Amino acid sequence: MSGWKSFWTDQSRQRESKPRSVGINSLIDKGLGYHAFQDLLGIAAEHIDFIKLGFGTAGITPRWLLRAKIELARQHQISLFPGGTFFEVAYRQGDAQAYFQTLLSFGFEWVEISDGSIDLSLRERGQAITLARRLGLNVITEIGKKTEHKAPSIEEFLTIYQHDLAHGATYVTMEGREHGCHVGIYDVHGHVQTNYVQELLTQIDPAKMIWEAPQKKQQTALLELIRSKVNLGNIPANEILAVETLRRGLRSDTFFLWEQK
Numbered sequence: 627m628s629g630w631k632s633f634w635t636d637q638s639r640q641r642e643s644k645p646r647s648v649g650i651n652s653l654i655d656k657g658l659g660y661h662a663f664q665d666l667l668g669i670a671a672e673h674i675d676f677i678k679l680g681f682g683t684a685g686i687t688p689r690w691l692l693r694a695k696i697e698l699a700r701q702h703q704i705s706l707f708p709g710g711t712f713f714e715v716a717y718r719q720g721d722a723q724a725y726f727q728t729l730l731s732f733g734f735e736w737v738e739i740s741d742g743s744i745d746l747s748l749r750e751r752g753q754a755i756t757l758a759r760r761l762g763l764n765v766i767t768e769i770g771k772k773t774e775h776k777a778p779s780i781e782e783f784l785t786i787y788q789h790d791l792a793h794g795a796t797y798v799t800m801e802g803r804e805h806g807c808h809v810g811i812y813d814v815h816g817h818v819q820t821n822y823v824q825e826l827l828t829q830i831d832p833a834k835m836i837w838e839a840p841q842k843k844q845q846t847a848l849l850e851l852i853r854s855k856v857n858l859g860n861i862p863a864n865e866i867l868a869v870e871t872l873r874r875g876l877r878s879d880t881f882f883l884w885e886q887k
Contacts, residue, residue: 637875637884638854644675644703648833649873652676652859653866654709654804654840655695657683663695666863671702673870676766678738678859680804682715684708689732696733710740710768713754718744722754726761740768742801748786752793759794766836770801770810777810780825787830802838802860810838818847832856845872846879853883 633639642649655677658666667674677699684692685708699706708729716725729737739754746754751767758765767790769783777783777800787798801810808814811822832852838860839845848856854873861869871877875884 635874635876637881638873639884640854641874644672646675648855648857650675650836650857651861651866651869652678652836652857653863654678654680654860655683655706655863656680656804657687658695658863660691660694664698666866667698667702667704670866670870671704673866674702674704676736676859677704677706677863679706679708681709682712685712692732700733705736705764707734707736707738707766710738711743713737713739714741714744717746717754723757723761726758726763730762735764736766737763738766738768738799739795740799740801742768742770742772748789751786752789755790755793755795765790765795766797766799767795768799768801772801772803772809777819777822780822780829783826784829787834791834797834797836797857799836799838799859802840802844804840804860806838806840806844806860812844816841816844818844818851820847820851823848823851827851842868842872842879845869849873849880850883 651674653674696706713725716722726737737758739751739758755765755767769778769786790798802812803809806812807816811819813819832855836857836859837848839848839858840860840862845858848858849872858869872880875881
């Protein structure tokens, strides 16, 4: 036999090959070494679209390793970008342009712009997005605070979402942090506030959204709401194959999902 039958490995029949713009998996790397990173891509590169270097870890990673990871990822059609908190540090010190230029010098092609720990007006967000795009970076923005344990109102979210896309962002992310509890769309136990998400889905383009979802129950809930084309972020690096099997109906949690169409 030549191998697994395609309908064994993807009950959804909807998974697209790379490069893809929907159904993306964005991982969080909190400090993988070169060999661990190489092993990760060796087993799962086909299922990874983005890798976020969490928080400010990019700034304290050895330069040779940072460049090596960027290049290795590029060979597998994976884009790396530093976490938005690192942008916020630079912005707070008045160095946004220098920060963007430094990213380009390392070989980054994407940047995350957020205000989870600082406050940015719409005007300031727009200026940062426009500047990054003018310098040649693709932009992912993030909406939500790290210290406020609630999601922005629907109206607040839509205002920022529409603003960011209009100024050139490719994706807008809903804050979920690396733990996924009592932040953004998640309650104190990490459960998805389904009504909130459902209302948002009536007014946004799901293809433009990335939902940070570090926990299995969150990934499952979002797959039930948006199906296989949902864009998931903050996936722990060692769980990428587990998440991909959820997408394909290869785990009990989503085994029957594709019969509900």
